[in-house]
Amino acid sequence: MSESSMPELPKAYEPHDVERKWYKYWLERGYFTPHRDPAKVPFVIIQPPPNITGDLHLGHALTATIEDIMTRWHRMRGEPTLWLPGEDHAGIAAQVVVERLLAKEGLTRHQIGREAFLARVWQWVGETRDNIANQHRRLGVSCDWTRERFTLDAGPSRAVRTAFVRLYNKGLIYRGERIINWCPRCATALSDLEVEHQNVPSNLWHIKYPVVGEDGYYVIVATTRPETMLGDTAVAVNPSDERYGGIIGKSLMLPIVGSVIPVVADEAVAVDFGTGAVKVTPAHDPTDFEIGLRHKLPIINILNPDGTIGESGGKYQGQERFAARQAIVAELEQMGLLERIEPHTHAVGHCQRCRTVVEPMASLQWFVKIAPLAAPAISAVKDGRIRIVPERFTKVYLNWMENIRDWCISRQLWWGHRIPVWYCACGEMVVAVDDPKICPRCGGSELCQDPDVLDTWFSSGLWPHSTLGWPDDTEDLRYFYPTTIMETAYDILFFWVARMIMMGIEDTGEIPFRFVYLHGLIRDERGEKMSKTKGNVLDPLVLMDRYGTDALRFAVLWGTSPGNDSKLGDTKLEAGRNFANKLYNAARFVLRYATQDRGQRLEKVALTLEDRWILSRLARVNTSVTALMEEFEFGEALRQMHDFLWGEFCDWYIELTKGRLQSGAEPSPLPVLVHVLEQSLRLLHPYMPFVTEELWQSLKTATGQQSMADSIMISHYPVADESLHDDDAERVMDGLVEIVRAVRNTRAEYDVASERMIEIQIYAGVMTDSFQPYVAAIESLAKAKVAVLATHRRETSSRALALVLKAAEVVIPMASLFDLAAETARLEKEIAEAMWEQARLEAHLGDETFLARAPEAVVVKEKERLAMAMDKQARLKEHLQRLGE
RNA sequence: GGGCGGUUAGCUCAGCCGGUUAGAGCAUCUGCUUUACACGCAGGAGGUCAUAGGUUCGAAUCCUAUACCGCCCACCA
Numbered sequence A: 001m002s003e004s005s006m007p008e009l010p011k012a013y014e015p016h017d018v019e020r021k022w023y024k025y026w027l028e029r030g031y032f033t034p035h036r037d038p039a040k041v042p043f044v045i046i047q048p049p050p051n052i053t054g055d056l057h058l059g060h061a062l063t064a065t066i067e068d069i070m071t072r073w074h075r076m077r078g079e080p081t082l083w084l085p086g087e088d089h090a091g092i093a094a095q096v097v098v099e100r101l102l103a104k105e106g107l108t109r110h111q112i113g114r115e116a117f118l119a120r121v122w123q124w125v126g127e128t129r130d131n132i133a134n135q136h137r138r139l140g141v142s143c144d145w146t147r148e149r150f151t152l153d154a155g156p157s158r159a160v161r162t163a164f165v166r167l168y169n170k171g172l173i174y175r176g177e178r179i180i181n182w183c184p185r186c187a188t189a190l191s192d193l194e195v196e197h198q199n200v201p202s203n204l205w206h207i208k209y210p211v212v213g214e215d216g217y218y219v220i221v222a223t224t225r226p227e228t229m230l231g232d233t234a235v236a237v238n239p240s241d242e243r244y245g246g247i248i249g250k251s252l253m254l255p256i257v258g259s260v261i262p263v264v265a266d267e268a269v270a271v272d273f274g275t276g277a278v279k280v281t282p283a284h285d286p287t288d289f290e291i292g293l294r295h296k297l298p299i300i301n302i303l304n305p306d307g308t309i310g311e312s313g314g315k316y317q318g319q320e321r322f323a324a325r326q327a328i329v330a331e332l333e334q335m336g337l338l339e340r341i342e343p344h345t346h347a348v349g350h351c352q353r354c355r356t357v358v359e360p361m362a363s364l365q366w367f368v369k370i371a372p373l374a375a376p377a378i379s380a381v382k383d384g385r386i387r388i389v390p391e392r393f394t395k396v397y398l399n400w401m402e403n404i405r406d407w408c409i410s411r412q413l414w415w416g417h418r419i420p421v422w423y424c425a426c427g428e429m430v431v432a433v434d435d436p437k438i439c440p441r442c443g444g445s446e447l448c449q450d451p452d453v454l455d456t457w458f459s460s461g462l463w464p465h466s467t468l469g470w471p472d473d474t475e476d477l478r479y480f481y482p483t484t485i486m487e488t489a490y491d492i493l494f495f496w497v498a499r500m501i502m503m504g505i506e507d508t509g510e511i512p513f514r515f516v517y518l519h520g521l522i523r524d525e526r527g528e529k530m531s532k533t534k535g536n537v538l539d540p541l542v543l544m545d546r547y548g549t550d551a552l553r554f555a556v557l558w559g560t561s562p563g564n565d566s567k568l569g570d571t572k573l574e575a576g577r578n579f580a581n582k583l584y585n586a587a588r589f590v591l592r593y594a595t596q597d598r599g600q601r602l603e604k605v606a607l608t609l610e611d612r613w614i615l616s617r618l619a620r621v622n623t624s625v626t627a628l629m630e631e632f633e634f635g636e637a638l639r640q641m642h643d644f645l646w647g648e649f650c651d652w653y654i655e656l657t658k659g660r661l662q663s664g665a666e667p668s669p670l671p672v673l674v675h676v677l678e679q680s681l682r683l684l685h686p687y688m689p690f691v692t693e694e695l696w697q698s699l700k701t702a703t704g705q706q707s708m709a710d711s712i713m714i715s716h717y718p719v720a721d722e723s724l725h726d727d728d729a730e731r732v733m734d735g736l737v738e739i740v741r742a743v744r745n746t747r748a749e750y751d752v753a754s755e756r757m758i759e760i761q762i763y764a765g766v767m768t769d770s771f772q773p774y775v776a777a778i779e780s781l782a783k784a785k786v787a788v789l790a791t792h793r794r795e796t797s798s799r800a801l802a803l804v805l806k807a808a809e810v811v812i813p814m815a816s817l818f819d820l821a822a823e824t825a826r827l828e829k830e831i832a833e834a835m836w837e838q839a840r841l842e843a844h845l846g847d848e849t850f851l852a853r854a855p856e857a858v859v860v861k862e863k864e865r866l867a868m869a870m871d872k873q874a875r876l877k878e879h880l881q882r883l884g885e
Numbered sequence B: 001g002g003g004c005g006g007u008u009a010g011c012u013c014a015g016c017c018g019g020u021u022a023g024a025g026c027a028u029c030u031g032c033u034u035u036a037c038a039c040g041c042a043g044g045a046g047g048u049c050a051u052a053g054g055u056u057c058g059a060a061u062c063c064u065a066u067a068c069c070g071c072c073c074a075c076c077a
Helices: A015-028 A058-076 A091-104 A114-138 A154-169 A226-231 A242-247 A286-295 A311-316 A321-334 A371-382 A392-402 A456-461 A475-480 A490-508 A540-547 A549-557 A570-593 A609-630 A634-663 A670-684 A689-703 A727-749 A765-782 A820-845 A848-853 A856-883
Strands: A043-046 A081-084 A173-183 A188-190 A195-210 A218-223 A234-237 A251-253 A260-265 A277-280 A338-351 A359-368 A387-389 A421-424 A429-431 A447-449 A483-489 A513-519 A758-763 A784-790 A800-804 A809-813
Touching (some): A015 A689, A058 A081, A058 A483, A058 A540, A058 A549, A058 A609, A091 A114, A114 A540, A154 A173, A154 A490, A173 A286, A195 A226, A195 A251, A195 A321, A218 A226, A218 A277, A226 A321, A234 A242, A234 A286, A277 A286, A311 A321, A321 A338, A371 A490, A387 A392, A392 A490, A490 A513, A540 A549, A549 A570, A549 A634, A549 A689, A570 A634, A570 A670, A570 A689, A609 A634, A609 A727, A609 A765, A634 A670, A670 A689, A727 A758, A727 A765, A727 A800, A727 A809, A758 A765, A765 A784, A800 A856, A820 A848, A820 A856
Parallel strands (some): A043 A081, A043 A483, A234 A260, A483 A513, A758 A784
Antiparallel strands (some): A173 A188, A195 A218, A234 A277, A251 A260, A421 A429, A421 A447, A758 A809, A800 A809
16 A cells, blocks of 8 residues: 555544444454463453443443453453453332332332332333443443343342352341331331431430329430330430439330330440430330340330331321421420420431431341351451452451441342242241242142342342352353452442452352452542432433543543542543544554555664664553553553653654655664554553554554454553663653753744744764764754754854753854843853752762761762752853853 | 541642652643644743641651541441
8 A cells, every 4th residue: 555545534533433343343253252261360350230220320431441441451461351241130229210200100119019010120121221231332341241141130040049048048147126227218128238327407305204103203315306205115224324323113104105114224325415314215226126125125116117107106197207206396395394405416317219318117127147257258358368459448348347237138129139938828938049839838839928129239249159150060150250350439348349258258168359449439520429410410421422432431540549539521531532633643644654565573673763762661651551550550551651652652753753754764763653653552452442443453454464463452462572671762862852842942932933943053072973863853843953063062152042951052043132131141040050959969968867878879869960960050151151252 | 436538730630658850631821724633733830749746868758636628437315
């Protein structure tokens, strides 16, 4: 292909067709599906399955980007790489959404019944699942779609039942009446984690409970929830509290209700809070429940499932709980039993899904006895078999695990994994993986399955092994488990990560993954959490339409560090788009010259200094980026590739090759241009897969390198060639850059018209020979005619600027622009700076302790600096003197 | 009540296992339609690295307090 026949490429990168084209290409060739190679250790990530409750958001985009980077990177390193995708049925969250859809039709789930409701959810899931998978594909995820799983698929569902039955048989799952969190709107129990506490300003109501048989005597209790007095069955005081010593064992009259309740002594009561006497409502408070157990108090539940007062509430029955609270306070006041109202702010629990205030309530539920599961999960992290990154989350994890409490796993919902327990009229309870046909005790066939479903996180906890085939002993499970990395946002460390570790170890005897990598949350430009209600949600699809997928992937990582939250707005997306475009245009430049007959192999060509420089820089960046990726420092790795490609390859190397390419000088820079670009594209491919594939394929075509792989994604990730490190070339290039910058700077300061060439003289001492071949390059880059390039300064007009640099002196005769006073002032200022520097260094080097304690290398460096400062000063003084002649 | 994170240029953030003159993107100012790129090029200005102590030859970096900001955990009603 000759230069003239190259198709004209548009000036700006257009991502959309490129994205579609290459994703299809990769998918069709099966590059996402790994081969199990027994000789190699696989790299495995199980994708955190997104909820099927709607669209992907930026958090998913970040997760997908980071996981895709790791996946593509390891795949390019030749490891059998599995990234397994899936979706989560999202129990309560999904049910809430479909209930809302029904509500729009004026229906409730109870009106249409369980079966019809579930059919509705499945129908809706069919749509959203495809939607989510397509959005993921759009992000370029290289996950293995042939192994895609849904939490309610047959396999994972059987895993759920198996895990349940095993835990039950070991006595680690039990059914019992305990205080749970009840959401009146969702009408279900919640785990402790699903309750979000919020400080709410409220009151501490002080209520008088009359002492039976002692007219005019009261015990005053303080409460934040006066309505719960309907379920009081005692008043408790601390046994050591002298104020109440005499009243323990006496009876009180419970106002409004009219029942008689005892005063009991219990250590759980704090002497210094409220009045020191606490009303005990065993059905609606965890502490009270415990006190109730110790003192054998009755448990009176005062609430209906919907949050209204129940039948035990007497005349308040049917009232909404907060209305009842007001009414009860009013009645107490009327009775003269309200001592006082003290403003009091306290934490109130809200349902994570619907924000409704939850009620602690005694209820018959299923629980996981968690301590025996937590112990091995704690040691796995403590002994380093599982490493959490960033490390600080280890402490958070351990602290939670060491104080963990039993996990309520039953939900009074319809959508989810039905609890595998059946009840027979004879009283027998059957816990089984497969639906039992008959009762093993009485032989009856009238078995009723428990109506409840499991907490959605129960199935999530099994995800790493259930997706790979557990409980069966499958090839995948044997080869890919334990997995390598669990990558997710830090906000589900307890919900999900901790439970996977517990359940994984419990079910398989092995840890589920070796690393936990936790990334931060993405906030909007003002730092606020994105939410639909705030209307500040950025839709990844819209952003990809506007800027391209690579730009979005760039944006979510740009300027981030592990575990820290980040903000995202147009600025970063523009930076990503601009970078993709810059790369595209750099490649467009190379492609103009890259032709098949000129694509020599690098090792056979002669190299110039700038060639050696860029190759040296590439090798260093390669080493650095690889090290950063090992440590999950993706933001910093991306920054280094960006700076190298833009600030060194484009700004200097490409500029330096222009003269050589246009003049046809030998050696041609093309092999190096092609090599550096090609290697850089591979380095960057995990981050920006589409633009790199597009450009890589163009390069492959243009250079006719048939030996290259079919796709950049299955090419080898570059290994830095340290033999290319070249300190000498880097030093000379630094000098060259310094000269060009200094001249450009002077031109700008003196307002020299951009088209005007100026004349300069360069005195480079021992580096003269090094710079000699670059006269033409300097002339072109600095717009200056180099008149002299010599070892020693020659006599010139005194009406000249003198730029005293590290590697050279540049003299610029500027007769018409020269201003003696200004130039004198400038030199004097520079001399003053050099003297100040000299004084500082001399003081430092005169410090005995510094010389004795600082490492040799630091001392040597300081000495070099001092020599340089003194040399510079001398040269500046010389110039100043000549100005006066 | 515990615990964690943050406080660095106008904005958003890197840097933080100590060692030149503290970096980037954006914004801003000056000048450029230079055939890879105006999604660009060249140049400039802008920071007592929250405050106070301490450790050290040397601190943005380590330690201790303090102040704000944010987050997580927690059954004192």
